[in-house]
């Protein structure tokens with residue numbers, strides 16, 4: 001049976017990974033500055049993570065959400081402690097799209113309103129409401145078009161005000177650093193005014209922290225750079241370091257009702273063990289501090305390279321913009337220099353999403369290769 005051919009693939013077959021490195025079936029070592037699309041937070045095959053997941057699967061990998069699962073409570077309190085999100089409630093699911101789907105649904109349940117405000121160049125996932133709030137017509141099927149979503153430009157606060165005052169908007173959803181779109185951010189005053197407008201108009205402010213969260217921005221959540229209080233925060237990617245898991249943090253003002261949200265696999269024992277070990281390693285290895293230190297080091301070198309026209313992002317969610325499309329450069333970095341990097345909707349942007357354990361020598365290795373590739 002052939003695979004449904006939806007991914008253009010690089011001709012590399014990883015069979016092993018450790019720390020910042022991935023190894024293919026020819027034993028070639030690749031420097032991973034992409035983290036499997038921002039997923040690998042604490043490094044490939046971290047010993048603590050491997051031990052936690054292995055022990056848990058040999059004890060109890062899964063049982064349904066109809067029984068007590070103390071690991072979920074343990075994960076929730078650790079997340080509260082590490083994120084600083086006091087008194088939020090946690091709902092666990094399996095992916096980023098599912099997290100946003102639940103976030104949007106919950107916003108609509110809470111406000112009893114149907115319409116969503118999202119932003120130009122946003123990416124929120126591929127399920128029904130999430131994809132409708134994604135600014136890419138190519139991935140929206142007719143069945144998704146029934147969702148009521150209005151796209152506005154970042155920083156256009158007048159448009160946000162006009163739309164929210166119509167009274168039918170359940171949620172404003174925003175990536176505080178856009179991922180797939182290409183690392184754009186709005187001004188601090190814009191985010192803070194949106195937050196205030198949401199509070200004034202009974203609209204839920206949803207922070208999509210699926211890519212920019214979990215320490216990637218240099219703070220636990222990217223929204224924490226601003227004076228805002230999201231009603232719902234969606235998480236996934238770095239949360240499980242490769243184990244598929246997602247979730248939403250829900251403000252205490254939103255009350256749960258039995259049956260309101262649900263999932264078979266979300267929050268299973270194995271996922272919780274993976275998620276707990278990720279949070280423990282983030283704390284024990286001071287990974288937020290490392291993200292900030294390595295980010296400064298990266299930016300300092302990037303600024304010395306004349307072909308780089310613009311540097312975008314924060315922490316270890318970085319983008320290098322050139323005045324040419326970077327498709328060939330990415331291929332060259334993979335095949336000639338054995339370095340994984342990412343692309344974006346902005347075709348001139350090279351995306352850097354390394355594990356948060358990345359070191360200065362890895363960054364030196366990358367820039368030596370980049371300069372060589374640019375001059376070749």
Ligand SMILES: Cc1ncc(COP(=O)(O)O)c(C=O)c1O
Pocket residue numbers: 095096097098100123124125126175179180208209210211212236237
């Ligand atoms: C900001 C953001 N939201 C949502 C998603 C969707 O996550 P998933 O692919 O796990 O469904 C992504 C994935 O790239 C993302 O970057």
